[in-house]
Structures are given as C-alpha cells and as structure tokens.
Amino acid sequence: MAVVLDVAVRLAVIVAAFLVLPLIAGQAEHKVMAHMQARLGPMRAGGFHGWAQLIADGVKFAQKEEVVPAAADRRVFALAPAVALIPYLVVLVVVPVGPGLVGVDLDAGLFFVLAVMGIGVLGSIMAGWASGNKYSVLGGIRSAAQLVSYELPLVLAASSVAMAAGTLSLPGIVEAWRWWWLPWQAIGAVVFFTAGLAELRRPPFDMPIAESEIIMGPMTEYTGMRFALFMLAEYAGIIVLSALTTVLFLGGWHGPLLPGPVWTLLKVAALVFVVIWVRVSYPRLREDQLQRLAWVGLVPLALVQLALTGIVRVLAG
C-alpha cells in the first residue's frame, strides 16, 4: 500500500510540475522579452504585472472552435498535439530534482530520455503532413530535416557525460558529478544545449515554424485547445531541455548553502532565461545552414568532447 501511495504522490507531483513549470516559463518569456525590448509586456490580467496572462490565454483557447480542415487526415491531425506533448511529460518522470527526489530511477535513464524526446518531433511531422496545407508540409519536412541534424550531436554530447560518470542513470550521473566537470564537459554542454534548442524548434532554429515564411509551419491549421497543446509542448520542452542540461552538465542539486531541489530549480530557471535571451537576440537560421552548423560544427565538437572525456577517464584511472 505504501509503495502504491508513494508512486501516486510522485506521479501527482510530476504532473503538477508539468502543468505549472511551462506556464511559469511562458510568463517569464513574456516579461523578460518585454523588458529586453523596452516595453512592459502583459500588465493587466490578474492585476499584479499581468501574472495571470497565460491562464487567461488558456481560457481563451478553451473557448475557441476546433477547426479541422476538410483536406486534413482527421485522425492523425487530432493525434499530433498529444504526440508532441506527452513525451516531455514522460521524460520528466526520470529527471531527478534532489537526492532521491525522482519519479523513477531507471538504470538506463539517459537512454530512455533521449529516445523519448525524439518522439516529440513526430508530432510536428504528423501535424505537418495531416493538415492538408502546403505551408504545414513545408514545416513538417523542415522538422524532419532538422531532426537529422541535431539528434546526433545531442546523443554524442550526452554520451560523453555517461562515459564520465560511468552510468546511464540520471541520479547516478548527478551523484558522480564534481565541480571540475564544468570545465571538463563544457564543450559537451554547449553542444547539448544548442542541439536541444534545435530539437525544440526554438529561435534561432525555429525554421519549421518560421511565421514570416511558412505562417506557423505544422501548427498553421490548428486552433483552440489543440494549438494550446502545441504551445504547452514548446514550453514543456524548454523545461525538459533546461532540466536535462542541469542534470547532465551543471551538477543538478549540487550547490552550497541552499537545499538541493532549490539548486536544481535555480539552474533550470537560469537556463530558461538563456533560452529566452537567445530568442530575443538572434535572427533565424536557414534549414541548410543548421545542417551545416550541425555537421561542420556540433558533431566534430561533440567528438572532441568524447575524446577528451575518454582521455581524462583513462589517465585518471
């Protein structure tokens, strides 16, 4: 009984975090972006500095009509937002927040995370194909092309950490982490984070969405709650990417004075800030330029990191 209760509580907390953290990230994006652009952002909803803006948005989305284009493949069209969103929820289950504070401690946690995160992209491709819209198809195809370019550096950079820690378990990696891993794994961290941004289709890698080119890419035909789910998936993705970077490269709950989970959340928040900052500062790359960046820049860098990790591991015994 106690075991069942324990699992239930853990899952409830994860679902709650899954629903709340993306909203906070979204609100943070509104405000941080606004202040970087010499404006205020939402100020009305909820009274204090527009804190309830995203809740108001959610209410609005819920009231909108769910339009399905006549040319759409209805079943795939309806399924796509779920396929985009759920992988991120599943990933959160294995991400540790503090010592022992993890949904499930999987032995192959890292492997699981990378495998599941890849599924999220399918949602975008499905949506692109099923919408019966040329812009959506272009967006879906761009998503697929993007998948090819970032997945390899992402996996290579992550495997470097696994090599360093000698385990695939995420809590195990954090436990093995020492401060000098920061310089040691720095290249890997940058590669992982950059490739992760590409996976999330966040600027400067948002060509699958590119509203000035292909309207909204795969999301062009989506309205109401289905569209809201795509947006939620984007912000959940930011949380997941930041959390994974924290766990793999920034030492998770390690840190002086403050309790472990606070450190984890602080690091995640800092990375979310970086994600927003990048969006404010950079134009969008072209699809072929991303491929180039991935194959000429990220993959070699990740391999260098892998070699470096191996050498240090062997020398340090």
Place this chain on the structure above:
Amino acid sequence: MSERHAEGTSRELHVGIGAGAEAVRPAPGDGPAAPGAQGKELATEDMVLNIGPQHPSTHGVLRLRLTLDGELISSAEPIVGYMHRGAEKLFEVRDYRQIIVLANRHDWLSAFANELGVVLAVERMLGMETPPRAVWTRTLLAELNRVLNHLMFLGSYPLELGAITPVFYAFRERETLQAVMEEVSGGRMHYMFNRVGGLKEELPEGWSDRAARAVADVRRRLPDIENLIVDNEIFLARTRGVGVLDRETIMQYGVSGPIARASGVDMDLRRDEPYLAYGELPVRVVTREAGDCHARFEVLLEQVKVSLDLADACLERLRELPPGPINQRLPKVLKVPEGHTYAWTENPLGLNGYYLVSRGEKTPWRLKLRSASYNNVQVLRETLPGHLVSDMVAILGSMFFVVGDIDK
C-alpha cells in the same frame, strides 16, 4: 490524402500527392513532394505555392505565385492589384486641393513625400514661387518622413528573418519623430500638410527645438538597432550574397531608390536634379556595390543617418531665415493652365513621379503616377528563382515595398 483534382485540369496539387501526375520529370534531388510511385524512376512534382495575398511577410496583399521544387523556387511571379484603389482615375475628378489627400495615401509610409510631388507639379504649372520658409520646412519634413519610412523597414526586415527585437527599437524611434510630425501637422501617417504654394500652417512655437531634440535622440539611439543586427553572424549568413541584383537588371526594370543604390547605381534626385532646398544642402548619396540583401539593409541604415544630418541642417537654416509667410494665398477656385509637366522626387523608396496633364480646368485631365514600389517588386521575377523559400522572405523583405504603392 487522396487525389482531389480531376486529372489534367490543374497543375496545382494538394500537398503530399505526387504520384503519376502529368508533368513528372526526373528528380535532380528529392524534394518534399512525394516520389512518383508508379513511375519507373523516382520523379518529383513541382508544387505551386501562393504566397499571399494574405501572408505575414507581404506587408499587405501582394501575391507571389511560386513554383517550388522542394523548397527551391523554380519560378516566381508577383501578382499585383489586390489593393488597387483607382487613385489615378480619382485624381481626374478631384480638384487640386483634394488630390493631395489622395496622393499621400498610395505609399502610406512616405505620405509627406507623396504630397510633395503633386504640389511641386502644380506649382510648376502655375509658375508659382514658394516662400523660402516653406521650401526649407518642406525639405526638413521630407527628410524626417524619410527617416520614419526607413525605420519601419529597419525594424520589419529583421523581424522577417526571425529577429524580433529591432522592430521595437525602430518603433520607439518612430514614435519620437512622429510626436514631432504630429505636433506640426496633426497627422501621424497622412500628414496632409502640403498646400499648393506652401504649407498648411506656420510651425508651432518652439517646435524647431523639440524637433532638433527628437533628431538628436534618434541619432543617439540608432546604434541600438545597428549593434544588435547588422554584424550578427546569422543575419550576415541570411543576407550576404542572397538576392544579388546587378546593374543591368536594375536598369531594365527601372528599379530605383535604396535598392538601386545598393547595387552601385549612383543616382539620387536630391543631388542629381535638386528640388526644394536640396541644391543648397550637401546631400551624401549612399551606395554599396554588393547588391545583395545585406547591402540594401546597409544603405537604408546609412540613409537614416544622412537624413538626420540633413534635417539638422534644415533646422539650422530655418532658425536663420527672416520671418515671412509659409504659404501663398490661393484663389477660391484653383485652375491650372493648359499644359503638362512631370515632377519627380526622390521618395524614401525610390523615384516617385507625377505626370500632370491639364486642360485648364480645376481638375487634372490626367495625373499619371509613377510609384517606386511598382517597379521595384517586378524584379522579384528575376531574383527569386534559384533561391529557397527562406531566402524568398529575405529577398522580399529587402525590396522595401509598400503594397499601396504597388497597386495605387
């Protein structure tokens, strides 16, 4: 998805279909169009994509009919006319005061400059001298208007390339200048401040100091935009060598303004055929040789600085001018003597000309409008093929057009 078009009726296909359609050809490289299933070899089908008339990066209702092989544009055709308002025909049934209202609307970002051409043409036909204060104030406002226009594109162009911040900085500067323009004319876009023979009203008390401060503020904050975007690696990668226009094409299509100057066509009416007070001002003509999107953006940015300097020079001159009228008394019914004239001005987006034919009545017999954007977008047909859809946006944005100015 299934085939929805009757076979052979149209080359436009629903996406995702490519099997066995009429115009199959061997694939040089596989595009997103699905390979022909029944064919002996892999074949791809071109996709016709209509960009617009409602599309976020066409600034209105320009339509581009693209034929795509994957994301590669194999042909492009700008289709204009969705915003045709019959301005030229309306000119013929409005008197010369009313025409100014119509004329300032075709390019809604350069309203003052548009008005200017009409009054210059009418004044020339009447043989009317405008008072020096009016001439200098017109020059000043025309330059401020140019800055306003360019700032718009300095903001919107990065936005189209995915950089969302410069547009806010650009609009902050626009607000600063618009406050000044609004104070003097009452309008924020359609100033309606020109009159035949001068300007509508005297400048408000203390206005020139406020204008000088606004100009100084904009000059001081302009580097915010410049530092954020001009040398950004991604911006360079997206714009360098993209959409190169050569001199020859520019000449053939009658492209003018900043776009032509970015390709090394050293022509600027303010210097080459001075009107207003430009003859007495040191007009520095900004040119670049590269002719690509980045050069066009640079020209725009540099022209803002030049215009701010010119505005300062005008303000200085206005302070020294002796007091005097700012307009002429006009007769109750303004009739222009029989004849014809062509008045062209260097508008922010290029050459803007009015060919005025009068039969001595109170309305023109014909007033032909040569607008800059109309010629400038025609060249898209030449530049777009061979580029990707992403580059299409980069090129389209760098043509700095206003749809009203195309369709008139």
